[in-house]
Ligand SMILES: O=P(O)(O)OC[C@H]1O[C@H](OP(=O)(O)OP(=O)(O)O)[C@H](O)[C@@H]1O
């Protein structure tokens with residue numbers, strides 16, 4: 001196995017095994033909703049990956065769901081890669097597949113301020129989605145959050161910055177397979 005060079009300030013927070021277990025449990029929680037959408041509606045759930053950060057979680061989650069779902073993608077941006085800080089501007093760069101009349105599942109790595117999911121949830125409804133559910137690996141608990149996802153892998157209380165499993169530290173190390181926390185500078 002190749003040795004990974006982990007920056008000194010990175011603290012291992014969720015191992016690959018921790019993540020795999022939570023992803024498996026989450027797929028179990030949503031399986032009835034996914035099946036019912038198909039049976040009652042005759043249409044599979046449209047699962048939308050929120051790029052870039054959601055990519056690893058999306059792939060792992062969809063592989064654990066035991067019924068058909070249709071993958072789709074959108075690209076949402078609000079954090080600066082240079083500084084790890086959020087700007088007021090929210091940009092949707094890639095639009096997902098047609099959502100009209102569909103059961104939609106929005107999938108992202110983290111819900112932090114909640115602004116990204118709040119925007120996208122509203123966007124899906126405006127575009128005719130019949131029902132919208134949201135899934136994240138990590139939900140940061142804080143009073144100012146504007147959104148609570150339906151499916152949550154880990155609840156986290158604290159201000160540390162996350163990196164790994166899709167989450168970047170100033171545009172680096174998002175491909176680490178575990179989740180790390182970095183003390184706030
Ligand atoms: O709950 P919020 O405070 O809105 O933060 C969550 C969003 O922040 C990150 O995306 P980012 O804007 O950094 O884009 P990226 O996924 O391309 O890194 C992350 O992937 C979520 O989409």
Ligand SMILES: Nc1nc2[nH]cnc2c(=O)[nH]1
Pocket residue numbers: 079110112113160161162163166167168169
């Ligand atoms: N990489 C990363 N992206 C985020 N987007 C919102 N919060 C975070 C975080 O803690 N880490």
